Amino acid sequence: MRSDYCGDLRTADEGRQVQVCGWVARRREHGEHLAFIDLRDHTGLIQCVVDGAHELRSEFVVRVTxxxxxxxxxxxxxxxxxxxxxVGDCxxxxxxxxxxxxxxxxxRVxxxxxxxxxxxxxxxRAARLQGNLRIRASVNAALRAAMTDQGFVExxxxxxxxxxxxxxxxxxxxxxxxxxxxxxLPQSPQLFKQLCMVGSVDRYYQIARxxxxxxLRADRQFEFSQLDLEASFVTQADILEMVGVAIGAAVSAVRNVEPGPIPHMTWREAMDRFGSDKPDVRFGLELVDVTAVFSSTEFNAFRAPSVKAICVPGGADTTRSRLDDLTDRAKRWGAKGLVWMRVEEDGINSPVSKFLSAEELTGLREATGASTGDLLLLVADEWRATCHVLGLLRLELGRPGVNEGGLQFLWVIDFPLFEAIGDDGxxxxxxxxxxxxxxxxLHLLDSTEPTDLLAMRSQAYDLVLNGWELGSGSVRIHDPAVQRRIFGLLGISSDEAQKRFGFLLDAFRFGAPPHAGFAFGIDRLVALLAGEENIREVIAFPKTQSGGDPLTGAPGALDAGQLDELGLRVLPPAT
RNA sequence: GGUCCCGUGGUGCAGUUUGGAGUGCACGCCGGCCUGUCAAGCCGGAGGUCGCGGGUUCAAAUCCCGUCGGGACCGCCA
Incomplete structure (x- = not known):
């Protein structure tokens, strides 16, 4: 039926009789006996010269000989x-x-x-989505090949x-x-892949839904795909290496460059410098700790466990309304307030400068490296809150577009084991x-001091790309005694643990190998490789932010018969 | 659960601030002309519940309230 794809024809094909099939992308008529048709398939466009095209319309499916x-x-x-x-004589x-x-x-529209x-x-049909779906397919193929090469079993x-x-x-x-x-439906195959390790699979992987x-968000759908993997008798360093190989294969399948080794950063450093556990390291505007500068300040707002600043080079001309807008945002993000200071020729221009001593102002300029023409933005609060707000502010102020700044992969390691002490203690x-x-x-496990527990690090690690969390993983506990200790700390009784995870704990009683794993989101990786800021553009049939599918109408009601069969009754909506 | 933005012929926009006749632009669509165009060109034409409901007003696309849909974000996502 078809001898060639539209986008493949070149001067080397001159003289060949061809059959091409596709959709009429555009029609240019020049009178009764000359017209041009741009014929489109997934490979591109080819111009066909035809003797009249009045009966043809856009998106007609035709075969041209x-x-x-x-x-x-x-x-x-x-x-x-x-x-x-x-293509002539058509x-x-x-x-x-x-x-x-x-x-x-x-x-263009x-x-x-x-x-x-x-x-x-x-x-x-548009080249954008055609390209994105094919990028996705080559990433999947490259990942499968890389995992197979490394001895993983799908x-x-x-x-x-x-x-x-x-x-x-x-x-x-x-x-x-x-x-x-x-x-x-699985949030991830987490427990099953650990069971595979107990089952001596040694190295498991799966492109898992x-x-x-x-x-939902720009980078989140209900359904997503992960490259999920787990390996036995390995360390954290081994896993990072294996994932790096897979990522390298995916990147070079799409771009013609290897990304090179992925740098490491501790969670603490990421929070301190970027105010995020998924720092976008493509740009500066780093957070500067100035708590020490205000250690004995008279200014109440700065008598806080943590005071941090961002210096915006050349930002002193920021308008008052923009500063008010930033302050509003900071408050919505949970800040008690936002202090701004314009660094000007004759000193610091700020609503709070009169509350600060000369030493404090000097110390601030030294610590932040601010010079005339810059803008300083300060937040004071608990350390986590300060980091969080300034981290969001930093993104608001300077985050590059998706196609700027290259691909900056980063391993964030040494996550805390516990992120807070809950209401139940x-x-x-x-x-x-x-x-x-x-x-x-490990020795801190026996401490009863909350600060000791919160200081504990875990063997958990995240992979970050341009400020997007691609995935996370950890070394797992394979020793039932340590696991019991953790459950005890978490306030999970052995009965409860048995009820929730009994099958896994049972499995671990029969010889669990040391193991570790990882999983990263393929939608996000493909989106960034394709230069898209929204994963919907790399998903064939995505859902809207409210979880609906305008094409199929999902979600929808069930009829009474289906409900009966399932033993379900639908309550009227709560008011 | 919350904040913000958007909704105007088939499509993309302007018009909304400061109420005054569905007014405008570009594309598409339909008809005609046109033998080298390529986002073809020229001429003509059709096409509107200004998302929906209510309110204010002599008068609402425009102001107010509500609601639906879409998007961005905070919370949430071990």
């Missing part, structure tokens, strides 16, 4: 890869007609996203599993055979409860 010829002198189109040639068969399309299939999603099959794990109350909200599936009971019922795990404490901090 003709001869490839060099275009007449002066009529080549340098914008098109196929622009040196055209016979056109209409294989399928088309109504006028609801939006132009043209990159930004169309309402609901409309694009409602007619996703049309949106997919294993599929179940989608219908038991709900565990940890982590994100589960999507649940009612059971017909056990009315009133439910499966959960994961589902979490949490609010038990520490709250920062990762999951199977995370191995850092070897140097």
């Amino acid at each position: 003709g001869t490839v010829r060099r275009r007449p002198d002066g009529t080549a189109n340098s914008e098109l890869p196929t622009g040196e040639v055209e 016979t056109v068969e209409v294989l399928s007609g088309s109504d006028p399309v609801p939006f132009p299939i043209d990159e 930004e169309v309402d996203e609901t409309l694009r999603l409602r007619h996703r099959y049309l949106d997919l 294993i599929e794990t179940p989608l219908l599993i038991a709900s565990t109350p940890e982590g994100a909200r589960d999507f649940v599936v009612p059971s017909r055979l056990s009315p009133g009971e439910f499966y959960a 994961c589902l979490r019922d949490e609010d 038990s520490p709250v795990p920062a990762h999951h409860p199977f995370t191995m404490p850092h070897a140097d901090d």
